[in-house]
Amino acid sequence: MPNPRLAARYAKSLLDFSVEKGQLEQVYADMQWLQEVCKSSRDFANMLRSPIIKSDVKGKIIRAVTQTHLSELTSAFNQLLVTKNRESYLPEICSAFIKTYKEQKGIKTVHLTTASPATTEVKQSILDQVKKSGGYTQVELQEKVDPALIGGFVLQVDDKLIDASVAYDLKAIAKQFENNDFVYKIK
Numbered sequence: 488m489p490n491p492r493l494a495a496r497y498a499k500s501l502l503d504f505s506v507e508k509g510q511l512e513q514v515y516a517d518m519q520w521l522q523e524v525c526k527s528s529r530d531f532a533n534m535l536r537s538p539i540i541k542s543d544v545k546g547k548i549i550r551a552v553t554q555t556h557l558s559e560l561t562s563a564f565n566q567l568l569v570t571k572n573r574e575s576y577l578p579e580i581c582s583a584f585i586k587t588y589k590e591q592k593g594i595k596t597v598h599l600t601t602a603s604p605a606t607t608e609v610k611q612s613i614l615d616q617v618k619k620s621g622g623y624t625q626v627e628l629q630e631k632v633d634p635a636l637i638g639g640f641v642l643q644v645d646d647k648l649i650d651a652s653v654a655y656d657l658k659a660i661a662k663q664f665e666n667n668d669f670v671y672k673i674k
Contacts, residue, residue, distance in 0.1 A: 491583070494576055498583035501564055502591070510560050515588050517561035522581035524552065536575045545574050595623040598643040602636040602652070617644060 505514040525532050534540060534548060546569035553562065568574045589596065597617055599605065605613075614626050621644065633641075637653035 489579060490576060491579065493573070494579035494583040495587070497568070497573070497576070497580045498587050501580075501584055502587050505560060508560060510558060511588075513558045514561055515585070517557045518581045518584045518588075520556055521553070521561075522578065522585065525578040525581065532578060535577055542569050542572055542574065545569055549574065589627070592625065593623075594625045594627050595621065595644065596627045596629060598629050598631065600631045600633050600636065600641040600643075602632070602634055602638050602640075604632055605630065605640070613640075613642065617642075 501514065502511070505511045525535070531548075531552065534545065537545075546566060549565050549569065550562070553565065557565070565574075565577070568577060568580070573580075588594075595617075597614070599610070599613060610628060610630075614628055617623065617626055635654060637657070639652035639655075641652055641655075642649040
């Protein structure tokens with residue numbers, strides 16, 4: 488069961504400790520890697536959540552998977568999670584850590600969905616416009632290609648959504664035809 492408060496507490500503690508040890512960037516890279524492992528390997532994520540597998544076995548599996556990829560500080564943190572029986576929250580903690588890191592560094596994440604891959608010039612002009620209109624200094628672009636948009640783009644910054652896609656326009660036109668005031672409704 489998701490527990491965002493627990494994840495935020497552990498993430499904040501890890502962030503503060505990594506700043507204290509001067510390893511913030513390394514731990515951030517480790518958390519990104521761990522998050523990717525949790526997202527890409529369903530078996531690994533299921534193992535973390537499994538109540539059947541004992542904690543010591545989970546700890547051995549985590550060590551085996553992450554042995555050569557993580558810093559000593561992140562490995563010790565993972566062992567702490569196993570000791571406290573909190574390893575099932577690792578994916579949430581990774582996400583919370585990345586979010587907290589970006590907030591601390593002032594990095595704004597922008598989600599861009601296009602019908603076909605956008606050119607570098609288009610991406611740069613969108614980033615410049617977002618920086619200018621939002622007053623942001625650092626913007627991170629996450630791209631996604633969705634052919635169902637037909638053309639145009641969908642841009643999301645926090646809770647703001649700009650839908651400039653052809654699919655959206657076609658839906659709006661279809662809705663206008665449903666409520667056509669020029670056609671008499673015969674009953």
